[in-house]
Amino acid sequence: MSKIIEIPDCTYTNKPYLITPCAPTPKHKLYLSNLDDQRFLRFSIKYLYLFKKSVEAEWLKFSLSKVLVEYYPLAGRVRVSSEDAEKLEVDCNSEGALFVEAYVNLSVEEFLEGSQRPNASWRKLLFKVDSHNFVGAPLIIQVTHLRCGGMILCTGISHCLCDGIGTVQFLQAWEFLTRKPNAALHVSPFHERYMLKPRTPPQITSSHPEFTCLLPQEPAPILLNQFLQCQNHVPISATFSPTDILQLKKLCIPS
Structure with missing residues (x-):
């Protein structure tokens, strides 16, 4: 059985900053359906990607600003609904996704050696939001540079905005525009959650x-x-x- 390796503390090379869409986006409140904002789904989906060679952070920020034009709700803020205190909504205000750069004294090989078992210290590789300014940010990204020249990319995406399939769709779109910044996305996201809004009064026409x-x-x-x-x-x-x-x-x- 492989041993668990404690991830060293990250050194943050810059202060966290916000990446906004590079073009104007719609400004409105996005309704979240009852399927989206269930209480046991109010957490972030976290992904960790390990690369043997790093990508320039400035290039990642540039492509992120491009993909956020299509995925503009991820640049907004999740808040309590103005119509119902029990529900959440997205204020699509283009405040931006939180982007953080860091360094950790670790190599790709050392990380892989301890990656066969769950490791709580991996949480160090995603910036912990504790500032009131960033509460409700649906997208948090940390790029951690490694001693060997590789990097670890961690993302935290609000489950209220994306399920697993939607999260992968966004990450693939970001990857695509990183490689081909002038190309058009093959799949455009659909943000109209109001189509799942319950009717008033409720009309249940079949058993569930x-x-x-x-x-x-x-x-x-x-x-x-x-x-x-x-x-x-x-x-x-x-x-x-x-x-x-x-x-x-x-x-x-x-x-």
Whole structure:
């Protein structure tokens, strides 16, 4: 079993700064549907990418400012809704995504040596937002330069704005414009969440068993949210091979 390597503390070479869209973007309040702002989804999806060769930070900032034109809600701020204190909304004000540069006394090989097991010290590689000025920033990025010339790119993206697929779509768009800054994106994001807004008064036209679950010999339904909130969550590191994924698919009902 591989040993856990404690990541050294990062040295921040510059103060955190904001990357804004390089062109004018719509200014409005973005409605978040009930699927987007559920309480147990109010966290950020974090990604870590390791590169043997670094990319100029100025180039990454430039391409980020370009991709934020299409993905402009990520340059806004998540706030409590002006219409409902129980809901969140996005103020699309182009304040900018938070971008941080750092250095850590570590090599790519040393990081890989300790990357086979969960490691809480990886959290050092994503800037911890504690300033009131950045609270609600849906996109936080840290570029950490390594001793060997490589770099680690960490991102924290609000789950209220992006699910896993949406997050990957944004990161791929950023990568594409980093390589081809003058090209057009192949896929444009769709931001109109109001299409999932409940009708007033509510009009339920079909049953929704996905939100309830009946246990044997117990007629009362159990709400899915209550069920999830009472479960203990334990962080693990798991690798799914193509064979594992195929095996899981065989267990699913054909559709």
